[in-house]
Amino acid sequence: MTDIHQTFEQRLNQILPRITSDDFLHNRGLGNEIGFWIFEYPPEKELAMREHLASVIEPALKKHQPPLRYACVNLFELVIDLLESRKLLDKVIRMQAEKGDDKVFDALKGVLDQEKLAQRIVSLHKPDDVDLMIFTGVGAAYPLVRSHTLLSALHPLMNDTPLLMFFPGRYDGYSLRLFNKLTDKHYYRAFRLVP
Template sequence: MSDTLNERLNKIMPRITSDEFLSGSGIGNEIAFYIFDYPPEDELRVRDFLRTLLEHIPKQRPDLRVKHVNLFDFVLEYLRSRNLLDKAIQMQREKGDEALQKALAGPLHESKLGPLFADAAQPDQHDLVIVSGVGSVWPLLRSHTLLNNLHAVMGQTPLVMFYPGRYDGQSLRLFGKLKNNNYYRAFKLVP
């Protein structure tokens, strides 16, 4: 893992536990969405870091109510609850990825998942929502369109998305290669 990434990871805990960050100070009337982008080849290291971060937040800020949502687990649970998971696995085996993606486009449409995400994240009962699993759930779920559908449901609760790719403040590039539509409503968590 690069020294630069280590330096950036080390800035996360003080940033997300600060009163300024949690209150949304300094962002005007913008939505409190933040992206922590990182090289996709460092995914496993970032996952380890995230586990450690989630363990240490209660030790540093016992009063801070944090919810972690892994998008891959979220989608699996949703498909399971609709009795679609086994059918989806079967379809993928028999007809391939393209057919599966087309079949799940309706059930996994971001406009439907936005309110379900809010039910899972419960932003009104938490001070911070952390999102991971972006790369694992692609291409079934596109992070930029999900974010667009979360504006109305997150309220003032800050959301931090760990993103395996690049975010330049204007657009997201998943895995550093796949350009999504422009998304400029989030802030970089740390430079």
Template sequence: MKPALEERLNQIADRLQDKDVLSGAGLGNEIGFYIFDYPPEDEMQVRQHLGFVVDLLAKKRADLKVAHINLFELVISVLKERNLLDRAMKMQREKGDGELYRALKGPLHEEKIAKALIAAADPQAHSMILLSGIGSAWPLIRSHTLLNALHPLMGGKPLVVFYPGSYDGQGLRLFNRLSDRNYYRAFRLVP
């Protein structure tokens, strides 16, 4: 693991416990959305560390209720609930990615996924929501449309997105290659 990434990963647990992050204080009326960006090639290390952080917080801070949602797993769950997963896999094999993407646009519309995420995470019962699996869910789910759909649903609870790419304080570049050219009202969790 790269020393700079290791140093940033080691700051996550403290930042998640920071009263300003938990309360949204000092954000100038912005919503409490945070991005932890990282090199996509370090996905496995970030996943492992995120699991460690969630376990650590559960042991250290019983008062801090953290919901961790993996977006890819949520998408699979939504497709299973709608009895679409097997059909989607068959369509992908027979007709390709383009047809699959077009067929799933409706069932995986960002507003539907945002509502499914809120139902799974239950922000009212948690102090914050951690969201991972962004890269695995692409291109079926686009992070900018999902984040926009989540804004009115979060009820003031902080959302921390673990993002395989880069965030410059204004826009996201998935995998450090794909720019979405959308402005985000989010803050870097760890510089």
């Protein structure tokens, strides 16, 4: 049983051993469920989370023996790259300043369709070519990317490759609460990486 009073730092220290374990990488013990995992953290710890990813987790994954193939996808950067590739970024910034957020969201519905984003992710980082896929930038990408919708769109595309989303907020095993405030009223099934 996990102590519910663990500190953020204690939980951080459990990430690396967990995601490099054979059980995690081979989806063992999940009862035939898809290996989608969420590491939730307090939104106010965003900078510490980024630092831990950059200075501890990614360097350790790069040095892991046997070699571990992984893709780290920053969802915010994915959106920016997509808009730049379609020569829309400057237009979107102008539209947001002139007409507001609602007009931007309406204009980008087709471009940022979560099914299309899921397809883009798997075309850039083929699940069969990696042992693990990691998502960051969830808070920065909101509301252009909706976590539960994107994860649902990725379910049929990831095959047996585990996916780990770093999530600034709460996940109770059923629904995601971004920034501990915004609740998706959708049931979503993933596993908590560190309770």
